[in-house]
Amino acid sequence: MKITYLLSTVFALSFFSATMVNAGEHEIPTAPDEYLKMENPYAGEADEDLLKSAGKLYKRKCKKCHGSKGDGKGSSAADLEIKPPDFTEPGYLAGIKDGQLYWVLLKGGSEEAEMEAYGPGTDANISEDDLWKLVTYIRVNFSK
Template structure:
């Protein structure tokens, strides 16, 4: 068997062995996991907000969102609200999203609020 065939077979095997789930887009992840509480417009008015003792963050609120660093937002998504002294109602998503997907979500949130940390 020549080397080209072996390489082609190895490449095919690698594709077949790869997990079916690839990286999802930030928008799709936001829709699937975040909008249940933060709302389809990111305004904190999701279908779950009605009976929550602490209302979900309005991601379009530039004042509130610019007060948080990217690192804090990353931590809140990955580990939940408690590690950054926020509500237990914000759960940890680290078992669902990869670090790369969470970084993408942080960038997506910055687009929603049209703000950066500190301004």
């Protein structure tokens, strides 16, 4: 009797701690190679028009979670179980390929995260071209 009790306690505790660890270690999934290899057609070519039009789109569709400063502290972020990343963390964007950012935008984030897909055919239906402009906007404005 006692052993069963002990075992079930140990089991319950290890299950509990495994769940805690998972919640703390959430990772954004990595894009397949074919996306990581993609070149941003607007890399190094972010002119005023591009930043202005992408900025409008960002304000409409992204700001409430990612924040106007890109720090992940938008007005809706507090309600999210999985928080948006802080793009302005020093070195954060430098360590991520444009193809990775593009892929998350096109396909959405991990299943548990409320980052939906924004590409063609989705509710937002943003063109591939405009997705690249958003990637460019994020990189130019939020890199630290």
